Amino acid sequence: MTLEPGSAEIIQLAWARRMGFDDGAFGTAAGRRLTRTHEAARTLQFVRLFGSSALVGPQWALDAAAGYSDEELAQHVTLLTITRGHGGHGLGAAALFFADDLPLQQPAQELTVSHGNPEAIELEALCPPDDVNEAGLADLEHRFTIIHVDDGRRTPVACGAYTEREGILAELGVLVAPEWRRRGVGALAASIASHEALASGLTLQWRSDVSNKGSLALARSLGFTAGGIQTSVLLGA
Structure with a gap:
């Protein structure tokens, strides 16, 4: 199924709040990568949503990531390379799927x-x-x-x-x-x-x-x- 018009913006709003950006940050990024410095962060996090991207972490990590494309940052090995000298490990890459409606699955028998x-x-x-x-x-x-x-x-x-x-x-x-x-x-x-x-x-x-x-x-x-x-x-x- 496809998402209704406007659902992508709603999803980006949720992620903007989750990552500490202003509500409309993804919508106004206009193809540029959003970044936010968080010196006390315990993770370096990159998210790409419907063609827009964001990166949150310590400033040293943002500086090191500046030379990489979004496609490269989406790969776990790239973030491991960037953070190798700072103990970077674990977590990995996860695909994100969304839906604003779904067909109802009918059981073959009473559940x-x-x-x-x-x-x-x-x-x-x-x-x-x-x-x-x-x-x-x-x-x-x-x-x-x-x-x-x-x-x-x-x-x-x-x-x-x-x-x-x-x-x-x-x-x-x-x-x-x-x-x-x-x-x-x-x-x-x-x-x-x-x-x-x-x-x-x-x-x-x-x-x-x-x-x-x-x-x-x-x-x-x-x-x-x-x-x-x-x-x-x-x-x-």
């Missing part, structure tokens, strides 16, 4: 969905740590866990969750138990969380590591639109 935290925590215990970290359920306020019921035994199989950012975006996360993958439950969990967020008047944001092919494919299959990339590194003390 049991829990809004409680214990079920989401139980699901995390069934999944590899890397998957748990990327889904980030612990940081997402609203959780919708699909429960499989068999002979009275209740097992969490997938969770879609979101939290509100800057009063505009609903940042989504989805986690699926390994043995339940490729059965469509991840898409259902994502659809449930997405439509709850849309009903609250929020625009959807899907963030996925650029190497996570499964997550990227799920975002596209649900109807999300690619909008940009976020690349960042942690800085040493």
